[in-house]
Amino acid sequence: MKNDKKLSELGEFGLISRIASGVSSSGSVITGIGDDAAVTVSTPGMQLVTSTDMLLEDVHFRRCWHDPYRLGRKSLAVSISDIAAMGAHPRWALLSLAIPADLPLTFLDDFTSGFLAMAAEHGVALIGGDTCSSRSGLAISVTIMGEQFPNYILRRSGAKPGDEIWTTGSLGDAALGLKLLEVDSDFPGSEGQVGCGDKVNQYLCSRLLDPSPRVLVGLALAESGLVSSMIDISDGILADFGHIAEQSGVGGCLRLDDLPFSPAFRLIGDKLPLFPYQLSLTGGEDYELCFTASPESRGEIAECTKKCGVEATPVGIVTSFPEISVVRSDGTSYGLQTKGFNHFT
Secondary structure, X not given: OOOOOOHHHHHHHHHHHHHHOOOOOOOOEXXXXXXXXXXXXOOOOOEEEXXXXXXXXXXXXXXXXXXXXXXXXXXHHHHHHHHHHOOOEEEEEEEEEEEEXXXXXXXXXXXXXXXXXXXXXXXXXXXXXXXXXXOOOOEEEEEEEEEEOHHHOOOOOOOOOOOEEEEEOOXXXXXXXXXXXXXXXXXXXXXXXXXXXXXXXXXXXXHHHOOOOOHHHHHHHXXXXXXXXXXXXXXXXXXXXXXXXXXXXXXXXXXXXXXXXXXXXHHXXXXXXXXXXXXXXXXXXXXXXXXXXXXXXXXXXXXXXXXXXXXXXXXXXXXXXXXXXXXXXXXXXXXXXXXXXXXXX
């Protein structure tokens, strides 16, 4: 794409054409970008699964931290993660942008490249959207559609007392990456932050800036028939398991010492006055999967997720009492400062 024009010269329809020029064809798309509405073909017997997310500048991201390519990737990744949490196949996406007048076209080109790269990785077709001007910051809205056979779709409402609470991957990396960025706005890449090196910093920040939705493991868990409920971890496991508990009419107990941490998280956490358990419980933006299953399925679940290249860890138990607690290995309660991210508190 040539970058010698300004956005004001290109205009709305010129920008749409510029975005559309990078979109690959898909057999499930009959009519894509350029008409009043998209026309797609669903897989026979499957149901449609739809979700939407917004990312607002200076609320969800800062341009001084987030390069446009990774911002494009993340904008789609967080929506794909919702589809993964339902155990479904991501298929189609709509992208809407409210764009400040001074945003360079090079930024939009790189953003689009990142968005379409994430789409290609997960077999998602960009089929439309909208653009308009913004008098404040950049606003990104993504609607994602997936599909799955009805008996495989996982919801938040199926957890039962006695089920184990699981999480994929590691917790707290993105939240700790955010802390590093807040300490040094010139990051990524600087030395000296609580005694860690570049690779550690870059790993933690990449978990925030370029998350990987757990599509394959979500599908495998759904199709295994072993899982009773599932959600993606966007606001911290405490808050997100809380949604499962509320929808299922149950409670839960999380075991602090069983929470999974990456080596990078431990390396920095061990250098802080208090190990940052709070970040792993309430920090958010991990985009791992939290799910529940019978204890009898522990071995099968571990094998299922391992085949997908993702470790999963049982971190607690579902209870009948409608309250969520966090306990240490000696049984004492862990005091919490917050319960997870909330836009309106």
